[in-house]
Amino acid sequence: MALSHPKLELRPLGNTGLKLSAVGFGASPLGNVFGAVTEEVANASVREAFRMGINLFDTSPYYGGTLSEKVLGKALKALGVPRNEYVVSTKCGRYVEGFDFSADRVTRSIDESLERLQLDYVDILQCHDIEFGNLDQIVNETIPALQKLKDAGKIRFIGITGLPLRIFTYVLDRVPPGTVDVILSYCHYSINDSTLEGLIPYLKSKGVGVISASPLAMGLLTESGPPEWHPASPELKSSCQAAAAYCKGKGKNISKLAMQYSLSNKDISSVLVGMNSVRQVEENVAAALELANAGKDDEALSEVNAILKPVKDQTWPSGI
Ligand code: NAD
Secondary structure, three states, rough: OOOOOOOOOOEEEOOOOOOEEEEEEEEEEOOOOOOOOOOHHHHHHHHHHHHOOOOOEEEOOOOOOOOOHHHHHHHHHHHHHOOOOEEEEEOOOEEEEOOOOOOHHHHHHHHHHHHHHHHOOOOEEEEOOOOOOHHHHHHHHHHHHHHHHOOOOOOEEEEEEEEOOOOHHHHHOOOOOOOOOOOEEEEOEEEEEEEEHHHHHHHHHOOOEEEEEEHHHOOOOOOOOOOOOOOHHHHHHHHHHHHHHHHOOOOOHHHHHHHHHHOOOOOOEEEEEEEOHHHHHHHHHHHHHHHHHHHHHHHHHHHHHHHHHHHHOOOOOOOO
């Protein structure tokens, strides 16, 4: 098999020593979250991603009710490359049956995930969507349980994920320094909402790595539009579709513009985009390579910013 594509940029992740590809592979689509994906297409997408230099693969037991972990595990095994050539992140605490951030549940959860993924360890284990849990439990019970998993060699690094940005400061202000290695934020560093930017100096000061997911705002910034379950307001959905139509009219692609916007902030270690075809992998890696060579399309960006101005930084409720 060909070695990794040399040109896709690698970026350090906080104090972990890991270097992540600037484009990361979001495997929620492999759980059929955005429509059905055959195992053949899933395998081919993961293979092409690795071939083009993507080394970060993110999943969760929640995606497709464990399906994403199983499909990703098979596809990674089929690569037949040494385990240290790719980084796997999965999550704990969120399941199709509901949320459970207890020490007992997350301790069992990693064994279940490792079995589905066919791995001996994951690189990053993240508490999934902690705004749905009790944040004091995350600080006092969940993260200490994850530290034991670190000591046992089942995970290398600890992360937390969620939508509201205040959850990150709440937890990071209360855990010993160096306990939480990485945060995964989503839908807060894309053209329509860039509020994550304000948190980056704080995260850097703590040495916490930043992964930013959903650069396409979970489908809002695509020509075909978001899935049925998308939580955005009708106003936000229609503004994003107007922006997509504007780009199309100019012979441009909103998703490429959105990828390049998110990738241009180098304090973000990896931009995690959900992909369910070889074509999407190729397009998203090409967007990164083009950005490195030619820079952003500032003209199209300023037009799209003007269209999205009335809904800029608009988000939706998440959590309890
Ligand atoms: P996204 O913004 O990455 O959008 C994904 C959608 O865009 C899918 O329908 C995909 O098929 C489509 N797409 C991808 N590339 C495209 C292209 N070039 N042209 C047109 N369409 C394209 O949203 P996402 O998948 O929700 O987020 C990315 C990943 O981040 C997830 O798969 C998951 O791994 C992670 N994530 C984690 C959390 C969390 O922990 N709470 C939340 C959201 C996302």
